[in-house]
Amino acid sequence: MNLLEVKHLTKTFDNKKILDDVNLVIPDGKIIGLLGKNGAGKSTLIKSINDLLTIDEGEILFKGKKLGVYSKENISYLPERTYLDKGMKVSEVIDYFSEFYKDFDKERAYRLLKDLKLDADKRIVKMSKGMQEKLQLILVMSRDADLYVLDEPLSGVDPATRDYILDTILSNFKEGASIIISTHLITDIERILDEVIFIDEGKIVLNSSADELRNKEKSSIDEIFRRIFKC
């Protein structure tokens, strides 16, 4: 059974189709890059997978079941926004995650906090946006989920920190789980991708194995992306 199936997904905003008949299958144990220009529909697709939008047509199935409590128990989602209650302390947020997610590993979270030099007693309101993003990454990667959905985890971060974030992701996700990473910073993540999905104007324009694509086109994913989406 596939981990995630998106069937004929269509989403319209103000009479404009943001997603247009999207079909997608996410298997187990793969790192998938969801690549597209700004406004291509990446975030809308990811929000739909996480039940944050109503869909006009089609359906999304997680392990054969419609989105709901089961999918949320098994999908760990990192949005592009900072979503934490600003009045809480870091330790309180960790307790919150631990209370709601059965697969949350508190020890791992505290270890990662130490690694990333974040203070557990600090209030979120007193943290910079970058620190809040790091904290959210820690929370998401401290779960033993079957699918990690990371929306633009590298945007607004300097190149050195990008490598650190990628290493954190790679060294903490559950074995056998899949990761969907949405980004337009392809060079940074190209080395870790098993599969790539190109999305443009709400449509999937390419869905392929990363190695096969590189061999076939004799160029890097970044170059292929630039060629396809040349303005």
Next chain:
Amino acid sequence: MLSKLFKYDFKWMTKVTYIYVLILIVISIALKIVESVDQTFLLVILDKILVSMFISCIVSILLTSSIRIWVRFINNFYKDESYLTHTLPVTKNELFNSKVLAGICSLLLSALVIVACLALVFINKDSLESLKMMWDSLVATYNSVFAVLYVIGLVVLIILEIIYIMMAGVLGITIGHRSNNFKMVKSIAVGLISYGLLSAMSLGVIAIVSKLINYDIIGNGFPSMNYLIGVGGAGLLVYLIYDIVYYIIAKKVFNKGVNVD
């Protein structure tokens, strides 16, 4: 999961109210002390200042409690925090019910504190005597069972009215946030219309019931028992129906799904 959600919702909703409650308690005690000693010119001025502060504090508690419930709904369901709320492994019903329950409890707690502070300030030997006289008249006119039911009915009616105000806001927020544009404007408009329209309707219903039942004056200038039962019952029923209907509609709209920004 509902209890876990409730814990966080209630804590958030009552967070700022605590400050006003503490101030109100301090003012109430100060007022009680000032009013219990012989009044000099300065103490009279202080008394007036404390009374103004007391009233402002009560208004602040009522406003803060209501506004924080609605803000919690908006922030948690439709703003940045919604990215976490809607990805928690809980049902939509649990999310919605937790906030409604926490809202009701926070409003009732605020009301209870206000009543306690009012009692602390204004209950003295004279006012107790007046209350006792009123109670005796009620019991003499009707009977002790009816008098108790009458007071309980009044309290329940006030609680239903408080819930109704909260639910009108919640209904406005859930319907207003279904659209893609002008969400806040639509939320406020729907909330105000749903509150105003049904308030007018309830007055109409009570007026009709009053017409149907004769307003007979019995002993001590009180209306007849039938009249009180009819009008009071109609009021209770109308607000109960409103609360339930608003709750059902708002929950149905919410369960259809959200479109976070």
